[in-house]
Amino acid sequence: MTTLIDTVLIVGGGFSGMSAAIELRKRGVAVDLVEIDPGWRSYGAGISIGGPTLRAFRTLGILERFLVEGYACDGLDIFSQDGQLLTQVPTPRIAGEDVPGSGAIMRPVLARILADATRVCGTSVRLGCTVTALEQHPDRVDVSFTDGSQRRYDLVIAADGLYSAMRERILPDAPKPNYSGQGVWRAVLPRPAEITKTILWVGSDVKVGLNPVSQDEMYLFVNENRPTNEYIPPEEFLPRLRGLLEPFSAAEVRQASAQLNEDSLVIYRPLEGLLVTQPWYQGRVVLIGDTVHATTPHLASGACIGIEDAIVLAEELEAAASLPSALQRFQQRRWERCRMVVQNSARLGEIEISGGDKQEHMRIMHDSFQALACPI
Numbered sequence: 001m002t003t004l005i006d007t008v009l010i011v012g013g014g015f016s017g018m019s020a021a022i023e024l025r026k027r028g029v030a031v032d033l034v035e036i037d038p039g040w041r042s043y044g045a046g047i048s049i050g051g052p053t054l055r056a057f058r059t060l061g062i063l064e065r066f067l068v069e070g071y072a073c074d075g076l077d078i079f080s081q082d083g084q085l086l087t088q089v090p091t092p093r094i095a096g097e098d099v100p101g102s103g104a105i106m107r108p109v110l111a112r113i114l115a116d117a118t119r120v121c122g123t124s125v126r127l128g129c130t131v132t133a134l135e136q137h138p139d140r141v142d143v144s145f146t147d148g149s150q151r152r153y154d155l156v157i158a159a160d161g162l163y164s165a166m167r168e169r170i171l172p173d174a175p176k177p178n179y180s181g182q183g184v185w186r187a188v189l190p191r192p193a194e195i196t197k198t199i200l201w202v203g204s205d206v207k208v209g210l211n212p213v214s215q216d217e218m219y220l221f222v223n224e225n226r227p228t229n230e231y232i233p234p235e236e237f238l239p240r241l242r243g244l245l246e247p248f249s250a251a252e253v254r255q256a257s258a259q260l261n262e263d264s265l266v267i268y269r270p271l272e273g274l275l276v277t278q279p280w281y282q283g284r285v286v287l288i289g290d291t292v293h294a295t296t297p298h299l300a301s302g303a304c305i306g307i308e309d310a311i312v313l314a315e316e317l318e319a320a321a322s323l324p325s326a327l328q329r330f331q332q333r334r335w336e337r338c339r340m341v342v343q344n345s346a347r348l349g350e351i352e353i354s355g356g357d358k359q360e361h362m363r364i365m366h367d368s369f370q371a372l373a374c375p376i
Contacts, residue, residue: 019307049072069113074197078200154284174276182271186268190216206244
């Protein structure tokens with residue numbers, strides 16, 4: 001297989017950057033990946049995985065390892081805070097009849113799976129390194145790095161996330177991340193045998209979920225309405241999380257609350273979103289993933305659309321007659337899908353905050369999942 005380009009620099013070693021490296025190496029492109037974190041760490045507890053993400057994992061070639069090290073299941077149950085069943089949501093088997101329709105995994109575990117695949121495929125990875133300057137020419141991009149080196153590339157892919165320095169450099173007028181009015185708490189707990197799929201409990205201002213991430217563990221997530229994006233000291237995480245669970249009388253939530261301790265890896269993150277209007281490229285630099293479309297987790301699709309970006313970009317670089325047409329086709333294929341995820345996720349959060357129309361909430365979820373099931 002051949003593409004329009006021979007050499008690529010990927011800035012950022014997150015899910016979308018690593019996925020781009022894997023897909024481009026399949027096509028014979030020489031790939032350098034730089035990641036500013038010398039430890040190449042992935043923070044957070046669990047990450048929910050939908051059918052479209054599992055389909056993307058199959059394309060990347062990591063699905064089998066995910067099924068071993070993560071957890072796959074079918075269906076989603078939604079209860080009231082006292083444990084009354086409200087609805088059961090099916091999760092179609094989009095990745096194939098042999099693969100359950102949803103699942104979850106620890107973020108660091110998924111990062112390790114992708115990092116291993118990135119190295120095995122022949123990507124040159126430099127950690128603790130990033131870009132200090134770049135100069136575009138009609139036929140190349142000259143890049144200077146924090147380690148003092150300089151190199152030349154046919155294309156630069158910016159995949160350095162929500163607070164992207166590359167976005168500031170390439171698209172200085174792009175919007176900043178926007179706080180949604182909600183925050184999410186996460187913790188890791190032992191998995192009781194009866195927790196075999198994602199379960200949600202919905203209260204007035206708080207939503208609680210449990211999701212298996214392996215045969216032995218599950219992660220607890222709690223969405224909380226928070227009008228202001230204030231700093232919360234880490235020493236307050238555990239007592240605050242326990243307090244949020246107090247109104248929920250469902251037995252599974254009470255058991256989870258009782259299991260929380262200093263070893264539960266409790267974290268808190270304000271929920272922010274970002275949607276950069278196109279173009280997502282300038283000359284020979286293209287932006288993908290959270291760099292241009294970060295979403296709140298209401299549709300469990302943020303990682304999915306970033307990984308899909310990588311797959312589509314590689315496909316278009318292989319198929320197009322020129323680099324500008326490849327980049328134009330890439331963003332044309334990605335815009336509506338990514339816009340839908342970001343804006344629909346934001347609207348779901350608004351409905352939850354305002355106590356709005358639950359029928360609208362369910363309709364948005366249904367329509368979004370149907371759209372995400374379509375081919376990319």
